[in-house]
Amino acid sequence: MAKGKQLYTQQGYQELLDELQYLKIEKREKIKNDIAVARSFGDLSENAEYDEARNEQAKNEARIKELEALVENAVVLDESTIDTHVISLGSTVKVLNLNVNAEITYDLVGSNEASPMDGKISDQSPIGAALIGKRENDEIEVEVPNGIIRMKVLAVSRTQA
Numbered sequence: 344m345a346k347g348k349q350l351y352t353q354q355g356y357q358e359l360l361d362e363l364q365y366l367k368i369e370k371r372e373k374i375k376n377d378i379a380v381a382r383s384f385g386d387l388s389e390n391a392e393y394d395e396a397r398n399e400q401a402k403n404e405a406r407i408k409e410l411e412a413l414v415e416n417a418v419v420l421d422e423s424t425i426d427t428h429v430i431s432l433g434s435t436v437k438v439l440n441l442n443v444n445a446e447i448t449y450d451l452v453g454s455n456e457a458s459p460m461d462g463k464i465s466d467q468s469p470i471g472a473a474l475i476g477k478r479e480n481d482e483i484e485v486e487v488p489n490g491i492i493r494m495k496v497l498a499v500s501r502t503q504a
Contacts, residue, residue, distance in 0.1 A: 348418050350466070352433050352502065355456035356419045363410040366403055374400045413455065420453075427501050430474045432466045435502045438474075441482070441493040449474070450502045470494075 351359070374396060381393035422433045430436050430451065437448045450463045451474065457465040464471045473485040474496070482495045 347416050349413065349416055349455055350432055350453045351417050351419050351456060352452055353419055353422055354502075355453055356414075356417055358456075359410055359414055359417065363407065363414060366407050366410070370403050374403055422501060427499060428478055430477045430496070430499050432475075433502050434474075435500045436474055436496060437498040438494040439497055441495060446497065451475070452502075 377396040378393065378400065381390055381396050384390055384392060387393050420433050427434075432451050432453065434451050435448060436451065437446060439446055448462055449470070451466050451471050452463045454465040454467050457463055457468065459468075466472065466475055469487050470485050470492070473483045473494075477483060477496050479496050479499055482493065485492045485494065
């Protein structure tokens with residue numbers, strides 16, 4: 344992959360596009376209206392509402408630029424090419440944590456899509472990287488900040504959108 348390119352699942356890429364469209368259309372319009380209302384209050388030099396609306400506009404434009412760069416550098420994973428028997432980006436993996444005898448399910452996603460609290464882990468995280476290329480019944484050991492976790496892969500499937 345070329346330098347600066349970032350891998351995304353189709354769902355993650357669509358979420359980027361949806362946020363970008365929302366910020367460009369709906370949020371810009373709301374901010375424009377907020378600025379117009381604040382201007383109607385008079386003297387702009389001492390107008391807190393106007394300053395706040397302009398700050399919000401600057402934050403929105405910065406996020407739009409950030410999202411445009413992410414979209415421009417995005418490489419979308421062709422999920423139809425995923426071998427459901429081998430763990431890769433776009434896989435859902437059920438593992439057994441052998442240290443605590445607990446089953447956990449992870450969705451492997453690109454680093455910009457990761458949300459560990461939602462079970463979405465990056466392919467570049469310690470656990471995600473260790474799982475890549477493994478198959479059902481494989482066992483792995485992963486070094487994490489709290490020590491070493493031993494896991495057994497119970498099932499591999501394609502992530503459902």
